[in-house]
Amino acid sequence: MAESVPLSTDRAPAHHEALDRLQTLVADDLSRVNQIILDRMQSSIPLIPQLAGHLVSSGGKRLRPMLTLASAQMLAYDGRRHEGLAACVEFIHTATLLHDDVVDESDLRRGIESANAVWGNKPSVLVGDFLFSRSFELMVEDGSLDVLRILSRAAGIIAEGEVLQLTTSNDLGTTEEAYLEVIGAKTAALFAAACEVAAVVAGRPQAEWDALKAYGHNLGVAFQLVDDILDYSAKQAELGKSLGDDFREGKITLPVIIAHSRGTDEERAFWVRTLEDTEQVDGDLDHAIALVRRHEALAETAARAQSFGEAARRALDPFPDNEAKRLLLDIVDFCIDRVY
Template sequence: MSASVHRLYPGEPAQAPTLTPMLSLTADGMGGVNQIILDRMQSKIPLIPALAGHLIAGGGKRMRPMLTLASAALLEYEGVRHHKLAAAVEFIHTATLLHDDVVDRSDMRRGKQAANVVFGNPAAVLVGDFLFSRSFELMVEDGSLKVLKILSSASAIIAEGEVDQLTAQRQVETGEERYLHIVGAKTAALFAAACRIAAVVAERDPKVEQALDDYGRNLGIAFQLADDAIDYDSEVGESGKDKGDDFRDGKMTLPVILAYARGNEAERSFWQEAIRGRSVDDDDLAHAIALIARHDAVRDTRERARHFANRAIDAISGFPVNAARDAMIEAVQFAVSRRF
């Protein structure tokens, strides 16, 4: 199967891509990764596994560790070193989610009550710190300074992106370029690192590292933009997060950025007031969704997502065809076609 079959240009017949090939490809390895995750979230302090388990056992696709495993499979790496590192990546992600929920005062996560609601903000902050420390312990056990460099740098970039997003919150003038920069940091940096470390473990050259980094980074951006689209898509039902959360939090995501840029004066006034912190109700959310539909902002957010998805696919198109490459390509297609 060649990469070109998978291109996502508008008008191409939908193939209903799924995550199934990726799940099959990584099933065995994820068994090992999940065992490490469960083992290493333990502590003599019972609140730690209780809280971490609430979020970790609570589902989530574990996209990032799966990407480490798929990337290793793409390179036909035969060892198991990357299992520990994939667990470290998931711990960084989990720590970020815990802190995000505190920062956003979220009520729901992955379709159930957020950990900060169940256990309180203080515990969520501190258990996040624990998981973050534990992730570095796992990396140190592996012993690759190169991996440590990639993941410590990604962690700093994620934190910068989160602060940047906080600064942009309720700022209606946030533009598309700045938003893409934020997404590149807060979401895509960890996707990129998760893929890149597989090349380090497999001892492949810098070009291979870079290709996997490019794949992960573009997939991460596509993934986030697809997420943003779902939150304002009038045609989809409830997702795991509370519908309209982004709007109520005054978050400038791409659908809003596009609708605001394309809006008339009255529309801009609405956005200014709503985003700047006027208390908003369900009618406001309905109006926001209508404005976004009028300007095709969900459709175009998805088109932007497909652009990055295509770049992700092209980044690995030079690798020899194998099951891993096919699964990684379909995972990208899945990321931008999903409606949940």
């Protein structure tokens, strides 16, 4: 058995106050989830836990599994099934990150070398597949066909979203509607499933499944909108991420769509050269940042994130007030306030 890798929880306390309080609320459950993750990523083939552990222990927020745990607490669920499903959610997320870094040819993940930069593309893809298989084992062990349907469908939607993003990359004809379809699939689907399964295990009525799914979906869209803002913001460095990754990869995100639509012919020619033709030179990223600011594309994207955040908050209206609900509402602010 390969050596276990400790799970890092290092964060910037001032910026992550709401996240810290959420983690405190679910601390006991999260500890057991982390142990499930460590146990299930082990293999007699040493490279598997070594590579998986590199990403799992690299300081991720565990936001998605914490949403499962907090949603279960809000519903006063007193069993243990949500712990295995929270681990399942994290395995799906981690597998997609391994695959994404290969597709995007990323060298960094959370400020450290990505797994594909260290071990290469083939091992990263295959270990991602291994983690997907672990997630499905956990779904089956739970024994609920509804849980299996929700989480397996989410995995499929995420894959569809990534393929759809490939078709929109380097295409400035991408509409805002198409962009929202991409992030609704590749990001929001797992947020939605992570919350919805809590209502399933708690034995709640369908209306509450739908409400938690809506909360997670809208939160996930807001989260990704803010991520797309940060790619063109100095705040990115404070969060341990590389500035301009989306720009260098030719990704068409909402700030670009807005800036391009409002730009002059000369500015549009710049976007075509850098994103469609991928002919980038020194200084292009700075000019791109100047353009999205000039046309208030970041502020406009932030306003969209606020709108989705409000929808997430409204989705929780049917639930009685308790500490878990208040923290789930606060997490909406955390996701959006990362940009400020």
